[in-house]
Amino acid sequence: xxxxxxxxxxxxxxxxxxxxxxxxxxxxxxxxxxxxxxxxxxxxxxxxxxxxxxxxxxxxxxxxxxxxxxxxxxxxxxxxxxxxxxxxxxxxxxxxxxxxxxxxxxxxxxxxxxxxxxxxxxxxxxxxxxxxxxxxxxxxxxxxxxxxxxxxxxxxxxxxxxxxxxxxxxxxxxxxxxxxxxxxxxxxxxxxxxxxxxxxxxxxxxxxxxxxxxxxxxxxxxxxxxxxxxxxxxxxxxxxxxxxxxxxxxxxxxxxxxxxxxxxxxxxxxxxxxxxxxxxxxxxxxxxxxxxxxxxxxxxxxxxxxxxxxxxxxxxxxxxxxxxxxxxxxxxxxxxxxxxxxxxxxxxxxxxxxxxxxxxxxxxxxxxxxxxxxxxxxxxxxxx
Amino acid sequence: xxxxxxxxxxxxxxxxxxxxxxxxxxxxxxxxxxxxxxxxxxxxxxxxxxxxxxxxxxxxxxxxxxxxxxxxxxxxxxxxxxxxxxxxxxxxxxxxxxxxxxxxxxxxxxxxxxxxxxxxxxxxxxxxxxxxxxxxxxxxxxxxxxxxxxxxxxxxxxxxxxxxxxxxxxxxxxxxxxxxxxxxxxxxxxxxxxxxxxxxxxxxxxxxxxxxxxxxxxxxxxxxxxxxxxxxxxxxxxxxxxxxxxxxxxxxxxxxxxx
Numbered sequence: 001x002x003x004x005x006x007x008x009x010x011x012x013x014x015x016x017x018x019x020x021x022x023x024x025x026x027x028x029x030x031x032x033x034x035x036x037x038x039x040x041x042x043x044x045x046x047x048x049x050x051x052x053x054x055x056x057x058x059x060x061x062x063x064x065x066x067x068x069x070x071x072x073x074x075x076x077x078x079x080x081x082x083x084x085x086x087x088x089x090x091x092x093x094x095x096x097x098x099x100x101x102x103x104x105x106x107x108x109x110x111x112x113x114x115x116x117x118x119x120x121x122x123x124x125x126x127x128x129x130x131x132x133x134x135x136x137x138x139x140x141x142x143x144x145x146x147x148x149x150x151x152x153x154x155x156x157x158x159x160x161x162x163x164x165x166x167x168x169x170x171x172x173x174x175x176x177x178x179x180x181x182x183x184x185x186x187x188x189x190x191x192x193x194x195x196x197x198x199x200x201x202x203x204x205x206x207x208x209x210x211x212x213x214x215x216x217x218x219x220x221x222x223x224x225x226x227x228x229x230x231x232x233x234x235x236x237x238x239x240x241x242x243x244x245x246x247x248x249x250x251x252x253x254x255x256x257x258x259x260x261x262x263x264x265x266x267x268x269x270x271x272x273x274x275x276x277x278x279x280x281x282x283x284x285x286x287x288x289x290x291x292x293x294x295x296x297x298x299x300x301x302x303x304x305x306x307x308x309x310x311x312x313x314x315x316x317x318x319x320x321x322x323x324x325x326x327x328x329x330x331x332x333x334x335x336x337x338x339x340x341x342x343x344x345x346x347x348x349x350x351x352x353x354x355x356x357x358x359x360x361x362x363x364x365x366x367x368x369x370x371x372x373x374x375x376x377x378x379x380x381x382x383x384x
Numbered sequence: 385x386x387x388x389x390x391x392x393x394x395x396x397x398x399x400x401x402x403x404x405x406x407x408x409x410x411x412x413x414x415x416x417x418x419x420x421x422x423x424x425x426x427x428x429x430x431x432x433x434x435x436x437x438x439x440x441x442x443x444x445x446x447x448x449x450x451x452x453x454x455x456x457x458x459x460x461x462x463x464x465x466x467x468x469x470x471x472x473x474x475x476x477x478x479x480x481x482x483x484x485x486x487x488x489x490x491x492x493x494x495x496x497x498x499x500x501x502x503x504x505x506x507x508x509x510x511x512x513x514x515x516x517x518x519x520x521x522x523x524x525x526x527x528x529x530x531x532x533x534x535x536x537x538x539x540x541x542x543x544x545x546x547x548x549x550x551x552x553x554x555x556x557x558x559x560x561x562x563x564x565x566x567x568x569x570x571x572x573x574x575x576x577x578x579x580x581x582x583x584x585x586x587x588x589x590x591x592x593x594x595x596x597x598x599x600x601x602x603x604x605x606x607x608x609x610x611x612x613x614x615x616x617x618x619x620x621x622x623x624x625x626x627x628x629x630x631x632x633x634x635x636x637x638x639x640x641x642x643x
Contacts, residue, residue: 008454009579012461015418016573050575063576 005305010072013065017051017076029082032211033356036203037164038088047119052093056101060113067246067312070094074250078257081265081353083360084211086254091160091212092116095247095368096125096169099188103231103239108190112167124165126156126191126217127240134373136171136237137182141219143172143189149223150174150189155201155216158367162215163203166193170219171236186236190228197222208359244369245311245321251368252304252321252328255361256297259332262339262357263293269343269352286342293335300328319381326374329364336361385440385538387430388496389464390487390517391423393448393455394507403609410609419455422502424462425564428571430500431463433534441465445490447475447483453587460582461574467587468494474592479604484516489595491521496559497538503527503563511563518561526554527563534558 002011024045032038046052054069056062063069070093077086097116100109115121132139141154152172162168168191175185191198202216231239267290270281280286307324310317339354340347347354365371395401396416404411419427427444434440444459446452447470456467470486478486491499499518504511511527518525530551531544541558544551546565556562574582592598621628621635636642 008457009583012458012574012579012582013576015458016461016575016579020573049573050577054576063580065576065580069576 003301003305005309006068006072010068013054013069014072014076016049017073018079020049020051021076021080025077025080025082025085029080029085029211032085033082034210036210037213038085038211043092043119043122045119046089047117050117052089052119053113053117054093055098056113056117057109060109061117062113068308070250071253071308074253075257078254079261081261082211082356083254083258083363084209086258087209087360087363088161088212090250090254091125092123094250096123096161098246099169099230099239099243100190102243103188104190105227107227108230112190116167121166122161122164124159124161124168124215126159126162126168126170128158129155130157134370136186136240137177139171139173139186141170141172143174143187143224145174145226146223148226150187150226150229152189152191152197152219152222152224155218157216158204159215159217160209160212162217163200163213165215167191168193168217169230171240174233183237185234186240187233188230188236188239189224190230191219191222191224192228195222195224207362208356209363210359245317247368248321248325248374249304249308249311251364252300252325253308255329255332255364256300256304258357258361259297259300259335259339262336262354263290263297265353266290266293266339266342269346273344280342289338289342293338296331297335300324300331304328319378322369322374322377325369326371326378329361330371332361333365385433385437385497385534386443386494387433387440388443388445388491388494388499389423389426389430389459390499390501390513391427391444391446391455391459392420392502392505392507392513393417393446393452394420394505397421397506403611407608408606417451417454419458420502420505420507422504422506422564422566424502424571425566425568426500426502426562427459427462427464428569429532429564430498431572432569433498433532437534443468443494443496445487446470447478447486449476456587457582458574460585460587461578462572463578464585466585469587469589470595471589472591477602477605479602480510480512481516481604482600482602484513484520485600486592486595486597487513487517488520489597490590491517493595498534498541498558499523499561501561501563503529503565514561514563521559521561523560524556525561525563526556528565529562530565530567532562532568 050063051073053062054065054073058064074090077089080086100112112121116123129139143150143152170189170191171186173185174187177184197220199218200215201218204214204216206214270286271279273280303324307317307320310320336358340358343352343354346352349355396418399415402411430442434442442464443466444456444464445468446456453469456469460467468490501514515525526543526545528546529543530546533542539558541556543556543562544553621631
């Protein structure tokens with residue numbers, strides 16, 4: 001039964017994306033995991049089908065749909081059995097480009113959105129630095145106004161889509177914060193690939209999410225046109241904070257849906273595999289373990305859907321989103337552990353998808369706000 | 385050219401089919417329903433014909449319960465212009481001929497230049513409705529279509545059907561019924577735009593009375609469904625090679641009657 005959160009149109013979109021994923025994504029994920037990237041044609045194909053612009057305004061070629069359509073995209077992409085493919089696509093659609101629709105000028109939107117929606121301009125988000133993760137106020141990359149440009153100098157790390165991306169949403173300091181307002185003075189810029197002084201210094205080698213490319217970036221006196229300042233100078237942190245709930249919700253959606261796929265894969269394995277004269281699916285100790293995994297995911301799903309419905313209705317939802325992100329990503333990791341365990345030796349082999357999921361899902365208690373930061377946010381709101 | 389596509393809503397291919405308590409139908413709880421895949425080829429071909437000719441109309445039609453509307457909605461999302469739902473409890477036990485007669489009545493009202501169907505529905509695999517529909521209408525019919533080209537004035541369709549080892553090519557005068565085989569095309573995925581647009585398209589409900597049909601008792605009805613017997617366990621034949629081979633041959637001949 002479809003969840004009441006979704007309309008008949010959402011469910012039709014789900015079938016469409018699922019069918020596309022089964023036919024055109026899943027058969028190739030092993031190759032893309034090895035190559036460490038998604039082929040450009042796949043971005044174009046996703047664009048052609050309208051999946052990269054679900055929520056974007058129709059005047060730029062988007063679909064004008066609601067947030068729950070993006071949840072459907074996240075859920076169905078996460079079932080492709082490569083966390084990296086889903087991650088790359090959702091970084092593009094939900095964890096970077098929405099800042100453009102939210103804070104961009106008409107000229108910026110007209111210039112970049114059509115390409116983003118068509119899958120010709122792949123987006124990356126450049127916030128994290130070698131010395132700055134959760135503590136965004138500590139970022140050291142600087143942007144100095146120089147006539148018609150801002151000159152950016154500094155470095156970024158762990159940038160998804162960063163090696164082969166086209167448009168980077170980069171946070172840099174344009175002014176100093178104060179003792180009481182450390183986060184002031186940060187600004188956001190739209191930085192195009194190929195600008196002088198902007199280089200991909202390293203392609204990073206990761207535990208999982210291997211089909212998504214991850215970069216370390218270096219900026220040296222990189223001249224970014226002043227018209228590429230995104231939003232208000234010095235208000236970058238507040239702008240970023242406004243988009244964080246979407247990013248965290250999407251992280252929870254991806255972890256949860258990937259975990260559901262791992263449970264489904266585990267159930268079919270338990271039916272196929274025989275030991276001591278009967279299928280593993282007949283053994284009570286394993287059946288009960290599956291019951292626990294499914295129950296835990298169902299609990300996580302209720303939290304995620306609840307937070308998603310609040311976010312979709314533009315209600316205050318920081319606590320709910322933080323709880324959903326915390327619980328769903330931790331639960332997904334517990335499920336991944338059991339999915340591998342129930343597969344026995346095969347669960348440790350690369351050819352079984354739960355092995356990949358086990359490595360991929362490890363990221364989700366770290367990226368988009370660690371579990372520790374989520375607890376801190378929740379605690380702050382409970383204990384003042 | 386107006387093209388009518390007759391489709392059927394069937395359980396998803398991944399469904400684990402269970403026989404219901406009455407012993408003659410399947411358990412429908414929890415089933416995900418889809419447009420039968422061969423019918424999707426038919427819808428796609430109709431859309432391509434319309435696009436190629438630069439004009440025309442694609443009308444999807446189905447006979448089925450209320451839930452079958454969802455299948456029509458999928459056809460509309462793919463790009464069909466409107467849909468007709470033969471939705472009447474009188475047809476609850478319709479066999480293929482009753483279905484074909486109802487569809488023929490729709491065809492007579494709609495007057496399409498071509499009817500496309502899938503070569504069979506993937507649930508009961510009868511593969512009969514298209515042929516019976518053509519028979520009732522007195523139209524030519526070709527099954528297992530892999531290619532088709534309609535001439536410029538819309539009088540004839542050159543249709544290639546799959547046969548063992550090759551293609552059989554016919555010039556079929558229109559109107560006609562063509563039944564799509566896998567390979568005819570690659571059906572498109574409904575886009576968000578198509579899905580949102582489908583909401584505004586018409587699905588007309590018609591009853592037996594609207595088609596001038598009475599409630600004929602079906603000539604064919606299912607008396608019983610049986611599950612396949614579980615596969616018997618394998619057997620390992622011990623002993624030295626010469627004896628074991630002899631025993632294997634004997635067993636294949638006498639027990640399994642395979643040779």
